[in-house]
Amino acid sequence: MKKLLKSDRPDRSAAAVYRELAPAVLGYLRSQQVPDAEDVLGQVFLHVARDIGRFSGDDAARRRWVFAIAHNRAMDAHRRATRDRAGLELELSAPGATWKGSEPADPFDPALAAALAALSPAQREVIVLRFVADLSLDSVAEITHRRVGAVKALQHRGLEILRRAVSLERPRTLTP
Amino acid sequence: MTDDLDPNDELTARLQALGRRPVGGALQSQHLTAMAGVHSRSAFRSSLVGRLKIGAGVMAGFLIGATGLTTAGALGPLQPIAANVVEAATPLKDLPESASARAREKAKKGGNPSTLADGSTGTQRMWPSECAAVEGKPGVFAGNRGQYLKQERAKGAAAFEAAKASACGNPNGSTGGGDADADAADPPKAEKAPKAEAAPKAEAAPKAEAAPRADEAPKAPPAETAPNGLNAPEEQGSKADEVPKAETAPAAPAAPAAPQVPAVPATPGASDGPKVAPGEEKKADAATNGTAQPDPATR
Numbered sequence: 001m002k003k004l005l006k007s008d009r010p011d012r013s014a015a016a017v018y019r020e021l022a023p024a025v026l027g028y029l030r031s032q033q034v035p036d037a038e039d040v041l042g043q044v045f046l047h048v049a050r051d052i053g054r055f056s057g058d059d060a061a062r063r064r065w066v067f068a069i070a071h072n073r074a075m076d077a078h079r080r081a082t083r084d085r086a087g088l089e090l091e092l093s094a095p096g097a098t099w100k101g102s103e104p105a106d107p108f109d110p111a112l113a114a115a116l117a118a119l120s121p122a123q124r125e126v127i128v129l130r131f132v133a134d135l136s137l138d139s140v141a142e143i144t145h146r147r148v149g150a151v152k153a154l155q156h157r158g159l160e161i162l163r164r165a166v167s168l169e170r171p172r173t174l175t176p
Numbered sequence: 177m178t179d180d181l182d183p184n185d186e187l188t189a190r191l192q193a194l195g196r197r198p199v200g201g202a203l204q205s206q207h208l209t210a211m212a213g214v215h216s217r218s219a220f221r222s223s224l225v226g227r228l229k230i231g232a233g234v235m236a237g238f239l240i241g242a243t244g245l246t247t248a249g250a251l252g253p254l255q256p257i258a259a260n261v262v263e264a265a266t267p268l269k270d271l272p273e274s275a276s277a278r279a280r281e282k283a284k285k286g287g288n289p290s291t292l293a294d295g296s297t298g299t300q301r302m303w304p305s306e307c308a309a310v311e312g313k314p315g316v317f318a319g320n321r322g323q324y325l326k327q328e329r330a331k332g333a334a335a336f337e338a339a340k341a342s343a344c345g346n347p348n349g350s351t352g353g354g355d356a357d358a359d360a361a362d363p364p365k366a367e368k369a370p371k372a373e374a375a376p377k378a379e380a381a382p383k384a385e386a387a388p389r390a391d392e393a394p395k396a397p398p399a400e401t402a403p404n405g406l407n408a409p410e411e412q413g414s415k416a417d418e419v420p421k422a423e424t425a426p427a428a429p430a431a432p433a434a435p436q437v438p439a440v441p442a443t444p445g446a447s448d449g450p451k452v453a454p455g456e457e458k459k460a461d462a463a464t465n466g467t468a469q470p471d472p473a474t475r
Contacts, residue, residue, distance in 0.1 A: 018211065027195035027197060042206070045207055045211055132192065162187055162191075
């Protein structure tokens with residue numbers, strides 16, 4: 001009966017989840033340098049809307065569930081981009097070919113984005129899930145299929161690298 | 177390492193700010209519109225239809241599996257029950273170990289199955305139109321010949337005689353007559369019968385036994401040809417024993433055999449005759465039994 005009552009208001013529920021979590025998911029996708037992050041965001045929430053009738057749990061669980069979907073979609077997008085890039089390199093090797101890739105439509109905090117790009121993929125993934133998606137250590141460990149200790153270690157090293165990069169960046173920004 | 181996460185840290189604040197940047201209005205409305213077209217179908221399916229489908233699938237699988245095993249005869253001790261149920265509930269017939277299959281096999285083996293009054297199968301019996309039905313159950317006959325005779329005996333001697341003369345209750349294809357069959361099959365009942373019914377028995381006895389013996393009597397050497405009549409006293413004794421019985425019986429049926437017997441000598445000199453072999457002695461006894469009644473010497 002609870003399920004039925006729950007599914008009586010699926011529109012509001014899915015829309016509410018979108019309004020609450022879409023900014024964080026989009027930030028996560030951009031931080032992960034996912035190509036076409038807005039499209040992937042749409043795919044993530046279509047998945048959410050399709051399966052939200054079967055979901056049961058509190059807000060934290062729902063947040064974890066949505067970011068798990070986003071994580072999987074980001075992985076898919078990266079794999080797809082790798083395949084496309086391989087195909088593109090073959091095409092570019094042909095004489096007269098030129099690069100027509102799209103620039104990021106909405107660049108955000110370019111310095112921080114550059115610092116994140118300097119991290120290893122595992123460190124970047126943990127840092128973004130931990131601070132951009134605002135998930136707990138346990139949730140991050142569950143999503144990334146790592147132990148909590150490994151997540152802590154990755155987070156620690158990642159933050160060190162980021163701090164160093166940001167501290168190096170500050171004097172430059174302060175100079176007139 | 178938990179102190180890595182300092183909310184007042186500038187780096188942490190900048191990282192968190194990445195996740196707070198709002199989605200563009202156009203993009204948001206586009207996504208929400210797409211979501212509205214997707215979710216209602218899935219919610220309904222997950223809640224009710226999906227479960228119904230799963231339940232229906234499980235049920236169908238169970239029924240198909242059970243029917244298949246029953247048809248294959250692989251249900252062991254449950255096979256007869258399952259076969260009868262499947263035969264009753266589906267168009268499938270002649271399943272292994274079902275009631276119909278058992279009846280068919282019995283018929284193949286030479287049995288004569290038919291449905292009795294109580295619905296069970298058994299030997300098919302003759303019930304001509306003159307046979308009386310069970311009292312209070314028109315159209316329902318007794319289980320067999322014996323039960324039929326018992327039923328008719330209760331109605332009286334006349335009905336009993338008629339029942340014995342009929343073939344009611346005999347197995348199909350049997351050639352035995354009514355009376356002989358009844359007596360051969362049920363002698364103790366005849367003995368227990370009242371006096372009024374003992375008379376027919378006494379009548380029947382000479383018909384079946386005395387007639388051929390009377391024919392053979394002249395051929396029996398010890399009875400007729402014993403020169404010295406060694407066995408005569410024995411014979412006389414037996415005659416003496418049987419006389420009273422014979423006297424109680426009506427004289428009519430035994431009378432025809434009487435004229436053929438007088439050959440038995442009743443003279444005292446007969447005791448001097450040679451000994452007779454045991455087998456022949458029996459023949460002699462038989463002969464004397466058949467001729468005991470008319471013997472004038474015993475009277």
